[in-house]
Amino acid sequence: MPRLVLASQSPARLATLKSAGVIPEVVVSGVDEDKVLADATERFGELDPADAVLVLAQAKAEEVASRLEDARDNAEAGVSDGDDGSSAEPIENPADVIVVGCDSMLEFDGAVVGKPADxxxxxxxxxxxxxxxxxxxxxxxxxxxxxxxxxxxxxxxGSTSSTTVWFADIDDDEIDAYIATGEPLHVAGAFTIDGLGGPYVERIEGDHHGVVGLSLPLLRELLAELGVPWRSLRTP
Known part of the structure; x- marks a missing residue:
């Protein structure tokens, strides 16, 4: 049975997979997102948001995959963790592993909105x-x-999931109360649909899971292209 490694520290993405019966192992990527986007812009020109998140997702997945492959090569060569300057990985031999990386951004009024600074x-x-x-x-x-x-x-x-989100017309007091919870500071677009921000999302057009940060239908399609049926990942 193939094993899924999630290259993300997002609790929401992890919970989404678990709710669908898939228990991934987590290895957080160490990519510099600003540098990745700057390099991509220099190579390809200005990126639209759908392309920007795909570039970042690719960078995260491939960085983690590279570290896992290095760890496997070191193990085969008899090199102890850290002897070559690399960090130890929390999973065993990745011979049956598929890595998935994700990234999310909100596009609003033509601007790209990530996590708020404060x-x-x-x-x-x-x-x-x-x-x-x-x-x-x-x-x-x-x-x-x-x-x-x-x-x-x-x-x-890879591919990108894009979902239109309609926000409630809430007053300043309700905004302040939501900000005070701290939740908006840790998520792209400063809102969640599956947490405390749920009451402030009136409706969506597209995949609900994509708003959480990991589209289950899209991931199933990508895995199918690799010859991996979704059912093979589910924990019995």
Whole structure:
């Protein structure tokens, strides 16, 4: 049975997978997101939000995949963890592993909105978003590390889920109360749909899971392209 490694520290993404019966192992990527986007912009020109999240998802997945492969090579060569300057990984031999990386951004009024820097930024953001709508883009990238005899393809591919979100027209007091919870400071767009921010999302058009940060239907499709049926990942 293939094992899924989630290259993200997002509790919401982890919970989404677990709710669907998939228990991934987590290895957080160490990419510099600003540098990744700057390099991509230099190579390809200005990126639209749907492409930006895909570039970041790819960078995260491939960085973790590279570390796991290095750890496997070191183990085969008899090199102890850290002897070559690398950090130890919390999983065993990745011969049956598929890595998935994700990244999310909110597009609102033509601007890209990530995590707010502080409470005041989150407050002003909500004052501009209330009563309006935005598009939550979530990039997904998968890397197949499985050995050939485990069905590995060596494939690396991805896609973006984009969902339109309509926000409630809430007053300043309600915004302040939501900001005071601290939740908006830790999520793209300064809101959640599956947490305390849920009452302030009036409706969506698209995949609910994509707003959480990991689209289950899209991930299922990507895995199918690697020859991995979703049912093979579910914990009995």
């Amino acid at each position: 409470a005041e930024v989150a407050r002003e953001r909500w004052r501009s978003m209330r009563g309006g709508k935005g598009v939550l883009h979530s990039g997904h990238w998968v890397v197949d590390l499985r050995d050939n005899d485990a069905g590995g393809t060596g494939g690396t591919l």
